[in-house]
Amino acid sequence: MSGEKIDMSEGMRKGIYILPNLFTTGSLFAGFYGIVATMNGSYDTAALWILISSIFDGLDGKVARLTGTTSKFGVEYDSLADLVAFGVAPGLLMYAWALKPFGRLGWLAAFLFVVCGALRLARFNVQVNTVESKRFVGLPIPAAASMVSATVLLFHHFGWPGSFKKLAILILIYLLAFLMVSNFRYYSFKDPELIKRQPFVFLVLAILLFIIIAAEPVVMLFVLFICYVFSGPVGYVMTYPRRRRLEKALHREAKQNAAHDESRNEA
Numbered sequence: 001m002s003g004e005k006i007d008m009s010e011g012m013r014k015g016i017y018i019l020p021n022l023f024t025t026g027s028l029f030a031g032f033y034g035i036v037a038t039m040n041g042s043y044d045t046a047a048l049w050i051l052i053s054s055i056f057d058g059l060d061g062k063v064a065r066l067t068g069t070t071s072k073f074g075v076e077y078d079s080l081a082d083l084v085a086f087g088v089a090p091g092l093l094m095y096a097w098a099l100k101p102f103g104r105l106g107w108l109a110a111f112l113f114v115v116c117g118a119l120r121l122a123r124f125n126v127q128v129n130t131v132e133s134k135r136f137v138g139l140p141i142p143a144a145a146s147m148v149s150a151t152v153l154l155f156h157h158f159g160w161p162g163s164f165k166k167l168a169i170l171i172l173i174y175l176l177a178f179l180m181v182s183n184f185r186y187y188s189f190k191d192p193e194l195i196k197r198q199p200f201v202f203l204v205l206a207i208l209l210f211i212i213i214a215a216e217p218v219v220m221l222f223v224l225f226i227c228y229v230f231s232g233p234v235g236y237v238m239t240y241p242r243r244r245r246l247e248k249a250l251h252r253e254a255k256q257n258a259a260h261d262e263s264r265n266e267a
Contacts, residue, residue, distance in 0.1 A: 006075050020063045038097075054088070094169060150218075
């Protein structure tokens with residue numbers, strides 16, 4: 001513990017990287033303004049600012065990696081900003097927008113979303129150097145917050161009455177909280193292969209996707225986020241038979257090795 005404090009103090013004396021931390025501050029500002037908009041009853045504005053916060057959050061990490069300016073300070077600052085922008089802000093938004101009629105059950109659901117987001121961030125910080133960079137373990141908290149924002153914007157876009165949203169939103173919040181602390185794997189979009197040469201058809205598909213999103217941005221954002229949210233459980237189910245075969249093969253190999261070692265000891 002003392003060694004970590006010495007490392008941190010030495011790093012602070014050397015200074016901090018400005019550019020990535022400015023993007024993190026932008027993410028924190030957008031999330032905080034989302035809270036302000038929620039308190040003022042502008043729920044669609046709050047949802048939009050949470051989405052803007054997720055854009056800043058995606059940029060700060062990419063800027064830090066591209067410029068070689070990653071630091072322990074930046075990682076800790078990013079986690080604190082994420083908890084405010086993607087934990088507290090969407091939790092308050094959901095409570096004020098749809099969960100208040102449920103009373104205690106409603107604010108407990110909002111709190112569960114916040115605490116599961118905090119646990120997700122803590123687990124990520126602990127496992128950042130031990131898990132595959134192409135996959136996240138559990139639903140990332142920015143994706144959960146973006147799903148919340150996309151849902152609010154979808155209801156506002158179609159003008160659906162409040163009676164439609166109450167129970168569905170309660171279930172959604174509990175589902176997102178569970179997925180954040182689950183062991184389902186989610187694609188991280190950090191694969192270096194993405195920026196390398198790709199077949200021409202990929203460019204055509206990307207352009208078509210951009211046109212579709214531009215035509216119906218609110219609907220398509222909701223569809224994209226809900227597909228990502230369910231990609232973890234669907235991927236788990238689809239790869240389950242292969243994992244079972246691998247586990248059985250490893251179990252047989254372990255038994256064979258144990259039997260071989262036992263026979264050698266008897267000899």
